[in-house]
Amino acid sequence: MAISTGSDSDEVLSEINITPMVDVMLVLLVVFIITAPLMTNAINVNLPDTETTVQIQEPKKPIVLSINAEGKIYLDKDEYSLEIIQQELESRKAADPELRLNLNADEAVNYGTVAKVMVLIEKAGIDRLSVVTETGG
Structure with missing residues (x-):
């Protein structure tokens, strides 16, 4: 889309205004920052008791x-x-x-x-x- 400068010449201004695009990106960034902690799947699980199996031997003390x-x-x-x-x-x-x-x-x-x-x-x-x-x- 061409924008007219309103002057007497019929020249068309062909610059892209990036301010609205930056505003949209900042709003999306804020939305992602707020919703990211909510997307973690931290489910509390009560684990069952089982019999002891083979123990992994800890390395000896130096x-x-x-x-x-x-x-x-x-x-x-x-x-x-x-x-x-x-x-x-x-x-x-x-x-x-x-x-x-x-x-x-x-x-x-x-x-x-x-x-x-x-x-x-x-x-x-x-x-x-x-x-x-x-x-x-």
């Missing part, structure tokens, strides 16, 4: 290797020296091939100590290692 600020190494809560920690990790890995290890190192400990321990963990064949940190603000 072993915690901690290094305190003085550089002392603890495996769970037992203290070990740097020289024998690899043998202890190897024996635990042999007993449990799926061994997981959490490494907790104090932020004040020397980086070299942590690096040496990580190399010993790798030499012991442990490939499931988590380095535990603390998130703060």
Whole structure:
């Protein structure tokens, strides 16, 4: 549809006014926002009781290797020296091939100590290692 500008020339203005289209789209958006929560199918169901079946085994808790600020190494809560920690990790890995290890190192400990321990963990064949940190603000 052509719109006349009302001037003396017989030129036709061929621009599309998109304001009504934007208004319609905004109204549709508001309608969808209001009706979307009503369209969820949250049905409360009272489930029946049954007999227990095979339980899924939870993964074992990881072993915690901690290094305190003085550089002392603890495996769970037992203290070990740097020289024998690899043998202890190897024996635990042999007993449990799926061994997981959490490494907790104090932020004040020397980086070299942590690096040496990580190399010993790798030499012991442990490939499931988590380095535990603390998130703060």
